[in-house]
Amino acid sequence: MSTIAAFYGGKSILITGATGFLGKVLMEKLFRTSPDLKVIYILVRPKAGQTLQQRVVQILNSKLFEKAKEVCPNVHEKIRAVYADLNQNDLAISKGDMQELLSCTNIVFHCAATVRFNDHLRHAVQLNVTATQKLLLMASQMPKLEAFIHISTAFSNCNLKHIDEVIYPCPVEPKKIIDSMEWLDDAIIDEITPKLIGDQPNTYTYTKALGEMVVQQEGGNLNVAIVRPSIVGATWQEPFPGWVDNLNGPSGLIIATGKGFLRALRATPMAVADVIPVDIVVNLTLAVGWYTAVQRPKSTLIYHCTSGNLNPCYWGKMGFQVLATFEKIPFERAFRRPNADLTSNTFTTQYWNAVSHWAPAIIYDFYLRLTGRKPRMTKLMNRLLRTVSMLEYFINRSWEWSTCNTEMLMSKLSPEDQRVFNFDVRQLNWLEYIENYVLGIKKYLLKEDMAGIPEAKQHLKRLRNIHYLFNTALFLIAWRLLMARSQMARNVWFFICPPYNL
Numbered sequence: 001m002s003t004i005a006a007f008y009g010g011k012s013i014l015i016t017g018a019t020g021f022l023g024k025v026l027m028e029k030l031f032r033t034s035p036d037l038k039v040i041y042i043l044v045r046p047k048a049g050q051t052l053q054q055r056v057v058q059i060l061n062s063k064l065f066e067k068a069k070e071v072c073p074n075v076h077e078k079i080r081a082v083y084a085d086l087n088q089n090d091l092a093i094s095k096g097d098m099q100e101l102l103s104c105t106n107i108v109f110h111c112a113a114t115v116r117f118n119d120h121l122r123h124a125v126q127l128n129v130t131a132t133q134k135l136l137l138m139a140s141q142m143p144k145l146e147a148f149i150h151i152s153t154a155f156s157n158c159n160l161k162h163i164d165e166v167i168y169p170c171p172v173e174p175k176k177i178i179d180s181m182e183w184l185d186d187a188i189i190d191e192i193t194p195k196l197i198g199d200q201p202n203t204y205t206y207t208k209a210l211g212e213m214v215v216q217q218e219g220g221n222l223n224v225a226i227v228r229p230s231i232v233g234a235t236w237q238e239p240f241p242g243w244v245d246n247l248n249g250p251s252g253l254i255i256a257t258g259k260g261f262l263r264a265l266r267a268t269p270m271a272v273a274d275v276i277p278v279d280i281v282v283n284l285t286l287a288v289g290w291y292t293a294v295q296r297p298k299s300t301l302i303y304h305c306t307s308g309n310l311n312p313c314y315w316g317k318m319g320f321q322v323l324a325t326f327e328k329i330p331f332e333r334a335f336r337r338p339n340a341d342l343t344s345n346t347f348t349t350q351y352w353n354a355v356s357h358w359a360p361a362i363i364y365d366f367y368l369r370l371t372g373r374k375p376r377m378t379k380l381m382n383r384l385l386r387t388v389s390m391l392e393y394f395i396n397r398s399w400e401w402s403t404c405n406t407e408m409l410m411s412k413l414s415p416e417d418q419r420v421f422n423f424d425v426r427q428l429n430w431l432e433y434i435e436n437y438v439l440g441i442k443k444y445l446l447k448e449d450m451a452g453i454p455e456a457k458q459h460l461k462r463l464r465n466i467h468y469l470f471n472t473a474l475f476l477i478a479w480r481l482l483m484a485r486s487q488m489a490r491n492v493w494f495f496i497c498p499p500y501n502l
Ligand SMILES: CCCCCCCCCCCCCCCCCCCCCCCCCCCC(=O)SCCNC(=O)CCNC(=O)[C@H](O)C(C)(C)COP(=O)(O)OP(=O)(O)OC[C@H]1O[C@@H](n2cnc3c(N)ncnc32)[C@H](O)[C@@H]1OP(=O)(O)O
Pocket: 115, 116, 117, 118, 153, 154, 155, 230, 231, 232, 247, 248, 249, 250, 251, 252, 253, 254, 257, 265, 269, 316, 317, 318, 319, 320, 322, 323, 340, 341, 342, 383, 386, 387, 390, 391, 394, 395
């Protein structure tokens, strides 16, 4: 019997961000391995016209929860969705709900965050810093609380090259930042943002670093731990390989490549692609919850959940394997054949942008206009290249994360727990993982049918023929123009192929 699974039995667990990528996999694993848990409270806001209940039903009806529902058939009764908006100062939780949460909660997993790199600083601070502070305040009033687990990111100190499992101080105190966001207007915030974030690449990593400081400063008397995952990718093994449901991390760019929009990327092939499967992050998080509650470490422990130091994969290898997978499992209705280059040179990137991105987009829009349709490709390309530019920082650098606490924790687990809550990234076979990842994107994100693969392959063949035809036509036109305008070209040509009558 797994000690960790048994630990969560009978517990009341509060999860923020449960409707997000990580939160859903966390809930699923809890229900599947500890079906006798008492209740999972999730803080949810209504979204896209759906009520809280509709959101919960949609999550539970997804393929992700099929196995969990077999093990725990009354999963609907064990989830309690609590209305909350972490953007509001009082978190918008009703008095009655607050009373219940305060009196019953045993464990808190705080996953909610804005993960957008370009979010306005005010919003990023509100969610990633102020909401964390408010939750810690709530946690301090929970008499039955055993552990508070905060999910941060391994990139919260990405301005450093070597990162230890410690909290690094930020130049300006989080409290001062929180206060200033309350009275500064948007224009001034925009102006001071670059100065405040300093050598951090964006407001996301900056506010996640501030969030960690808040945990350290205000989680004083609580049993707190921080988990820092790197780039969270599709599931490796559990509940099944390849599950993913959003465009974050590599997923969006894999789609853009598979659909033939993205043909070149400014990336360093030998930089470490520190992707970590979401099920590994969840297993570590649950193990951390157990250890923090049972062992009660004297200080706040930080756990790096990264792959690079134990089982590195590189962007070049990852890109190569992604392309190889498209040969076997192509995406439907591609714009061009998937074939991308990784280049680390800015000039080459600009050349490829002009030739492989803008030129085809302009030509295609011209064709759409000619056929009476609305042009859309240049707009799409514009958005794609803006997205790529935001991600470039992370695909042209490598970081070293020490993983002493994570390794220490692994050594404390029984063999059964090491199996059920496996977070040993050394066991991961990257080639297999990447193939399943691409397959998962096709099935669960793009919702494409596997039966359509032969037609998708036919479509790629047609695109290849169009490509050859286009290149041949281009060559002939260039040759004709050259022959018409340059005596030297004519001389060279007649030297190589003398006319018959000479
Ligand atoms: C030797 C050589 C070998 C040769 C082989 C070479 C072969 C090469 C082949 C290449 C194959 C490619 C495969 C590899 C890809 C690697 C790339 C991986 C990059 C990963 C970097 C991530 C680093 C993360 C580090 C930090 C970890 C965290 O904690 S962060 C959590 C994750 N957060 C994110 O991933 C970012 C979230 N998104 C954003 O910040 C924003 O959305 C944005 C800045 C990306 C865009 O914002 P904007 O305001 O402009 O628009 P928005 O409304 O948000 O979206 C616009 C449209 O873009 C779509 N979108 C959103 N996110 C992404 C995304 N990540 N990728 C692609 N597209 C995205 C979004 O849906 C919108 O679309 P529409 O709905 O159609 O409008």
